[in-house]
Amino acid sequence: MPTIEFKSVTKKFGKVVGLENASLRISDNEYAVLLGPSGCGKTTLLKSLAGIHALTSGRILVDGKDVTDLPPEERFMGFVFQDYALFPHMTVLQNAMYGPIVRGAPEEQTRKTAHEMLDLVRLSARYDEIPENLSGGMRQRVAVARALTTGSKILLLDEPLSALDAKVRKELRSEMRRMVKELGLTAIHVTHDQEEAMAIADKIVVMRKGGIEQVGSPHEVYANPQTLFVAGFIGEANFFEAYVRRIGKKAYLSTLGRTFLVPEMEEGPYIAVIRPEHIRIKPGSEAKVVSSRSFGAYVMNELDIRGQRVLVRSTEALSGHVGIEIDESKIMLFETPERGLDEALEVD
Amino acid sequence: MENFLNRLARKKEAVLLFQLVVVLFFFAFILIPTFYIMLRTPSFSFSGEMQSAIFNSFAIAITSTLLSIIAGVPMAWMLERKKFPCMRIVDVLVDMPLIVPTSALGFSVAMFWGAEGLGLLGKGFWLIVALHTAFVYPYIVRTVAAAMRELNVNYEIAGRSLGAYPLTMFRTITLPLVRSSVIIGALLAFTRSLGETGATMMVAGAFQTSPTLVLNFKDSGDMTSAVGLSVMLIIVSTVLLALVKYAARRSGVPIGKIYPGFEKYLSGKFVVRDIFAVGFLILGIIIPSFFFIKYLGLGADFNIVIESVIISFAIAAAVTAVNLLLGIPMAIMIARGKRFGLVFDFLTDAILVMPTVALGVSLSLFWGKVDEVLIIALAHLSFTYPFIIKPVAEAVANVDVSLEEAARSLGAKPIKVFRTITLPLIWPSIAAGALMAFMRSLSETGATLAISKSVKTIPVLIVDLVKKDLLREAAFACAILFIVSFAVIFITRRK
Numbered sequence: 001m002p003t004i005e006f007k008s009v010t011k012k013f014g015k016v017v018g019l020e021n022a023s024l025r026i027s028d029n030e031y032a033v034l035l036g037p038s039g040c041g042k043t044t045l046l047k048s049l050a051g052i053h054a055l056t057s058g059r060i061l062v063d064g065k066d067v068t069d070l071p072p073e074e075r076f077m078g079f080v081f082q083d084y085a086l087f088p089h090m091t092v093l094q095n096a097m098y099g100p101i102v103r104g105a106p107e108e109q110t111r112k113t114a115h116e117m118l119d120l121v122r123l124s125a126r127y128d129e130i131p132e133n134l135s136g137g138m139r140q141r142v143a144v145a146r147a148l149t150t151g152s153k154i155l156l157l158d159e160p161l162s163a164l165d166a167k168v169r170k171e172l173r174s175e176m177r178r179m180v181k182e183l184g185l186t187a188i189h190v191t192h193d194q195e196e197a198m199a200i201a202d203k204i205v206v207m208r209k210g211g212i213e214q215v216g217s218p219h220e221v222y223a224n225p226q227t228l229f230v231a232g233f234i235g236e237a238n239f240f241e242a243y244v245r246r247i248g249k250k251a252y253l254s255t256l257g258r259t260f261l262v263p264e265m266e267e268g269p270y271i272a273v274i275r276p277e278h279i280r281i282k283p284g285s286e287a288k289v290v291s292s293r294s295f296g297a298y299v300m301n302e303l304d305i306r307g308q309r310v311l312v313r314s315t316e317a318l319s320g321h322v323g324i325e326i327d328e329s330k331i332m333l334f335e336t337p338e339r340g341l342d343e344a345l346e347v348d
Numbered sequence: 349m350e351n352f353l354n355r356l357a358r359k360k361e362a363v364l365l366f367q368l369v370v371v372l373f374f375f376a377f378i379l380i381p382t383f384y385i386m387l388r389t390p391s392f393s394f395s396g397e398m399q400s401a402i403f404n405s406f407a408i409a410i411t412s413t414l415l416s417i418i419a420g421v422p423m424a425w426m427l428e429r430k431k432f433p434c435m436r437i438v439d440v441l442v443d444m445p446l447i448v449p450t451s452a453l454g455f456s457v458a459m460f461w462g463a464e465g466l467g468l469l470g471k472g473f474w475l476i477v478a479l480h481t482a483f484v485y486p487y488i489v490r491t492v493a494a495a496m497r498e499l500n501v502n503y504e505i506a507g508r509s510l511g512a513y514p515l516t517m518f519r520t521i522t523l524p525l526v527r528s529s530v531i532i533g534a535l536l537a538f539t540r541s542l543g544e545t546g547a548t549m550m551v552a553g554a555f556q557t558s559p560t561l562v563l564n565f566k567d568s569g570d571m572t573s574a575v576g577l578s579v580m581l582i583i584v585s586t587v588l589l590a591l592v593k594y595a596a597r598r599s600g601v602p603i604g605k606i607y608p609g610f611e612k613y614l615s616g617k618f619v620v621r622d623i624f625a626v627g628f629l630i631l632g633i634i635i636p637s638f639f640f641i642k643y644l645g646l647g648a649d650f651n652i653v654i655e656s657v658i659i660s661f662a663i664a665a666a667v668t669a670v671n672l673l674l675g676i677p678m679a680i681m682i683a684r685g686k687r688f689g690l691v692f693d694f695l696t697d698a699i700l701v702m703p704t705v706a707l708g709v710s711l712s713l714f715w716g717k718v719d720e721v722l723i724i725a726l727a728h729l730s731f732t733y734p735f736i737i738k739p740v741a742e743a744v745a746n747v748d749v750s751l752e753e754a755a756r757s758l759g760a761k762p763i764k765v766f767r768t769i770t771l772p773l774i775w776p777s778i779a780a781g782a783l784m785a786f787m788r789s790l791s792e793t794g795a796t797l798a799i800s801k802s803v804k805t806i807p808v809l810i811v812d813l814v815k816k817d818l819l820r821e822a823a824f825a826c827a828i829l830f831i832v833s834f835a836v837i838f839i840t841r842r843k
């Protein structure tokens with residue numbers, strides 16, 4: 001039932017800024033994913049919540065209660081580390097039992113809970129082995145089980161899948177979501193992989209340079225990015241220079257050598273963002289096909305239109321020259337960034 | 349030069365011959381002379397005097413090792429986990445007694461606790477404990493701190509996050525994981541205390557430990573008893589080494605009993621622990637070590653000292669050079685060959701933990717009529733050998749072979765690969781080993797005392813001067829060793 005609230009949280013490591021003035025609210029039983037390039041402060045946010053880092057300023061509330069000054073052992077949060085940090089001198093079962101035991105829970109009952117949790121992650125058969133003998137995926141599951149035996153209702157996962165093979169990764173991520181929902185937990189999952197985020201999140205928190213860029217459902221952040229950075233970081237996108245001119249009451253947008261009628265807008269330069277799937281191929285000779293790569297379900301083409309590179313999705317592989325048609329209702333317009341487009345898209 | 353070496357390296361016979369020399373050197377100059385004494389145990393009576401000396405040695409070694417663990421483990425924790433700016437200074441201070449020769453330390457500690465200083469401890473058991481604690485303390489702090497540095501901090505954070513109070517976490521996570529290092533550190537401390545001779549003599553008075561008794565026997569011409577007791581000491585330290593190596597390799601500590609309330613209470617007392625750790629370092633280790641400064645002054649007869657300084661430095665330099673020349677190839681052979689790695693490891697460790705006074709007795713018997721300075725140098729060759737070969741062998745083993753293969757595939761010849769890839773990578777270990785060997789030779793007392801008749805190295809001279817109550821001269825000799833030690837610390841820490 002926990003809700004989590006970050007209020008203007010700042011964390012500095014000496015001069016290095018880990019987090020700057022980050023505010024965020026995560027509701028009960030929500031699977032939230034922190035997404036952003038490495039070094040943007042995801043781990044710092046998670047560790048601040050777990051009490052591993054002391055904040056420079058700001059407050060953190062859990063269910064309305066201020067936990068900012070509590071030490072980690074009094075926060076009752078399950079933390080799964082990127083490297084799992086399974087205790088190498090203990091068996092799988094002892095790892096799973098550690099939390100309740102150090103809190104003084106009776107051993108018999110703890111053993112039962114630990115076995116239940118290991119069951120849940122399908123590892124009950126390996127309870128007597130030491131972590132060293134397990135595969136990466138198994139270790140990850142033990143780490144989850146260990147975090148859950150404490151009875152914690154908050155599960156914090158720091159890139160829990162990044163050390164695993166692509167196949168295992170996909171399998172485990174849906175399993176984790178299912179488990180969080182079944183147990184009624186609130187989870188915060190850190191990743192730099194946008195596909196992973198889209199696949200499991202109720203809510204995606206896009207981070208950049210110690211700050212929060214946008215919070216929303218996977219669909220929202222993809223379809224309605226609030227910043228150029230989010231548009232570029234999530235999914236593929238074309239960025240074109242554009243200009244809006246007003247004639248009478250109407251506004252006309254020109255980009256890529258064509259003009260569209262757009263809703264009420266101020267005159268001036270803009271950046272137009274168009275996703276590859278919102279450009280259709282039609283017969284013609286306007287665009288030269290530079291490359292065409294199949295991804296199985298679809299083909300991604302790189303076209304050259306008057307010196308501009310344009311990404312276009314199609315169902316069939318292309319060659320030679322083609323024409324294009326832009327779905328104008330899907331064009332997203334952003335103000336031209338002060339320090340240039342490159343800076344706006346830069347990951348660190 | 350490099351061309352010549354390359355051609356030489358291609359000649360199989362040349363390589364084999366060189367390897368043979370290296371191995372022969374190890375056996376003929378290091379191993380056999382060291383353990384020669386074992387072959388020479390004539391019948392001797394195990395007198396009551398010897399029994400009580402051995403008992404005393406153990407009592408002292410156990411007490412000072414325990415004291416060092418109690419004060420040293422919290423200190424190691426502070427050094428590694430608290431990043432106060434002033435910790436850098438503490439870090440250097442901790443090493444002082446490790447590098448400062450025990451005879452200088454002995455003089456200083458005796459003056460501090462004795463009638464000339466606080467007047468708290470008279471010559472005898474507790475003064476010896478105070479001295480031994482001072483020089484074994486760094487072994488504990490260093491080994492434990494190194495192990496804590498290697499430890500993934502996420503284990504500790506995970507423990508805390510799972511609900512363990514700091515003390516509980518330390519006891520159930522950190523300590524079990526650094527346990528083998530604590531054991532190794534304790535072994536080093538214990539055997540070092542067991543074997544220390546020169547400084548102990550200064551503070552023992554009528555009290556006898558095993559090494560001082562060995563010297564007594566030797567001085568009174570009773571070689572039978574000297575050899576007998578030496579052999580006892582060698583056996584004890586070697587058996588201890590074997591036991592500890594075995595114990596350190598076994599792992600698996602259960603979580604054990606947890607007392608949440610009590611440990612939570614104690615976890616709140618960190619300030620007390622920190623004050624204790626720092627207080628112990630300052631009052632028990634640092635101030636006693638520097639107390640000799642009080643006796644520095646003009647009016648000392650420097651001439652007595654100068655001759656010893658020259659002898660000491662000449663021996664230390666020569667010994668280090670020879671060991672570098674013949675030890676590094678051996679280290680590489682061991683690291684790459686892996687054939688007798690474990691045995692060799694044990695042998696060098698055995699030399700390392702062996703009481704040097706026993707080594708001195710062994711070597712003076714083995715080399716017999718050879719010139720005194722030469723025997724001293726040969727003795728120093730033996731006990732400094734492990735200091736070079738151990739770190740270098742470890743460094744070579746850690747060099748990623750694929751780096752060398754990459755260099756070969758880029759066209760470098762083997763000698764060139766060694767010079768441009770391997771050597772730069774193992775260089776820090778060579779430098780560190782050479783410094784350790786040099787310092788050890790400069791500061792060794794026990795073996796040198798057992799051999800020396802008229803030749804006196806600085807530490808032997810200090811023992812001598814204190815005996816003759818020439819305290820100013822002793823302080824001057826101490827100061828020279830201290831300055832060199834400081835220079836060494838400064839050089840090694842500069843990076």
Ligand SMILES: Nc1ncnc2c1ncn2[C@@H]1O[C@H](COP(=O)(O)OP(=O)(O)O)[C@@H](O)[C@H]1O
Binds near residue numbers: 017018038042045
């Ligand atoms: N313990 C630390 N000491 C100093 N700087 C740190 C520490 N932890 C993180 N940082 C810095 O804070 C920034 C954010 O780091 P982090 O939260 O680990 O990023 P992410 O998890 O998103 O990759 C980085 O610039 C990083 O270098």
Ligand SMILES: [Mg+2]
Binds near residue numbers: 039042159
């Ligand atoms: Mg991270």
